[in-house]
Amino acid sequence: MSANGEADLPIIIAGAGIGGLTAALFLRDRGHQVVLLDKANVLSEVGAGLQLSPNACAVLDRLGLLQELEPHANAPDNLRIWSGTSGRQLATVRMGSFLKMRHGYPFWQIHRADLQRVLLDKARATPGISIKLACEVMDLTSTPYGNLTCIYQDADMTGNLACKALIGADGVWSRVRRLVPGHENARFSGQVAYRTTVPIDAVPRRWTTDPGLWLHRDSHLVHYPVKGGRHLNIVALAEENWQDERWSTRADREALLHLFRNWPAEIRNLLGSSDEWLKWALCSVKASGPWSHGHVALLGDAAHAMLPYMAQGAAMAIEDAAILARHLPVDVENVPAALRAFEFHRKARVTHVQKVSFDNARTYHYSGALALARDTVLRLSKPTSLATRFDDIYGWTPEQ
Template sequence: MSQRHILVAGAGIGGLAAALALAHAGFRVSVTERAGAIEEVGAGVQLAANATRCLVALGVYERVRDMAVEPAGFAVMDGRNGRVITRAPMGAAAQARFGGPFIVIHRADLQAALAAAAREMPAIDIRLGRTVRGFTQAAGQVSVQLARGEGRETLEGDALVGADGLRSAVRGVLHPNARPSFRHRAAWRATVPASALPARLADPVTRLWLGPGAHLVSYPVKAGAAINLVAVTPDEREVHGWNLEGLPGELLAHYRDWSADALALLKTPEHWLRWALFDLDPLPAWGTGRVTLLGDAAHAMPPFLAQGAAQAIEDAVVLANTLKEASDIPAGLRRYEALRQPRTARVQRAARAMDRLYHLAGPARIARDLVMRARSGDAVLERYRWIYDWRA
């Protein structure tokens, strides 16, 4: 029997993780990517124990760790007065508690590590500059129609995995009426040299600064040489794009009354990228026949629990496991979907709830902070043990 051939649309974090997991499970994999090069927009990503255990299983954690930081602590800050609301030790303490490391890393470094590992595997073929135009299923195969510059080509395989992001072309064929949902917020992202900040703001700590209507996240990346900043503000510009320049003055207008430390972070970058935030309402079904979805293409979620990339990586491992164990490809894909849909929907609901919680104002904000102080940072982490304890 010939080696089964899986087609993966998208060479982002989820697509590359899927390629690695499938290759380790004995499949031949062709990854198509519309971009001409594998590169990621400058931003950081947080990976909790549920994701790092998957990276260990994929054999890439050591590669990733070289450019990552394992924060020593986590702190929730009052954005207005700069005081700590609650904090928790991370590092070895979190690893002992949840059975895996919690790391922060520049997204480009994570994607580069996954791509390098994929290129070293003979079973994985990465084809750049290909845009999915459609697909058909017949005679036990999937035929994917691709645009390559001015030309066209067709790629055939035993299954197609749409890991092509929020604006998925594969999902567009499966669910033409499923549109991303605008969250009426923008994430402003920047990375600055750690040396440009006071030492107290460049330490290995993940900080979440909360204020009325807006919040700010800061954490180290590039092995501690840089600090990643994500500022989330109200925004009604429903324009999708990862490279939209943001005006610093416009951003700072949302943080006029914030603390000196928060403003020191916000005033350091000369350039910001502004991303409108979208997610995707749960789909009635991810796929049909020999086609399925993975990552943001299936379950894009707000970034407020830092689980978007982690859930895509989980998807990848479960997909490979179910296909390896299945008697036939369609049965394996339906089993994968049955396992993943309830969990990703629950994580998405929790992330949407955090959107509301982070941005409270007035008495509700005061009550939230009192509860968080009373419960401690450890309790904040324990609330999401059901996320972090997950194992394939």
């Protein structure tokens, strides 16, 4: 038992998304009781694919989840990079067996809902983890005797739970972040992402194999199979003066086609293959800001939301979860010190990955001479050399 008698109190996690669920599983594995609070009435994820690079798979393997995830995943052999101006292929990036041999784990593309469902099923089947929905964390208070109480609001009343720590895994618009002095709120990047999924048999065969990355002035597009190869995930990103704090908002296909009016006809036809588009404002949270204060810590997007130009947002939350649990053994004596150690352990890596993402955002959207130079470098690069550029990101494991 810890010196202050907290051993039997739970750790409360605000947010039952990918980061929150992964953290709950790792903390329970360390022996903690865990309570997950989520403001949603039903836990569900809507139409978005994500990438599980080898570093993320290394963490999920520690939870024994790779076998359950594999039927839902697509493991591409190559990434093909295209010019959104000329329609020509610029480069091929080796993935698949090359990355698995190099790093020991696969590079998967998966639907967010499938990943969350596997994590949620595991959490619900794990004694010692409880999930309360329609509950939003409001505050964390302490008594003169040092007892902590998490205040939450549900549909009918204000409730409270005694706890030993509060973890904010409640996303880019985190409410828990307000409890960490000095942490800035999310900032709009000036860019918007449109997303959809379509049945794989509804598009030409050329789109159904290797994923594609298309580069154009002030915009780019990615597409790749998800749902075990049964659907194609399409994400079109462009600079646009629009903001919305909701995770997703319905988008107008004609407005999207207008944004991509100067793109090749085959891409416009692909965009026109779906009537169901969602869009969201791309926002970021500076990873260099504070992540912890007393018995409160942030992880994932709440601490360091990043632009999707390195496809590492989910991976960083998954990594955070494993390292947080490492710093919180069940008999932890000093929770605030442990949370500060977690922050110190993670901050340099996440700040680096966030910077790579920002740098990619500029490079992807070059125009004129800069775009010409970029395309020339891509054409002259070997497929394996392009794949090894991010060894420091993909090669990470929880033991490092």
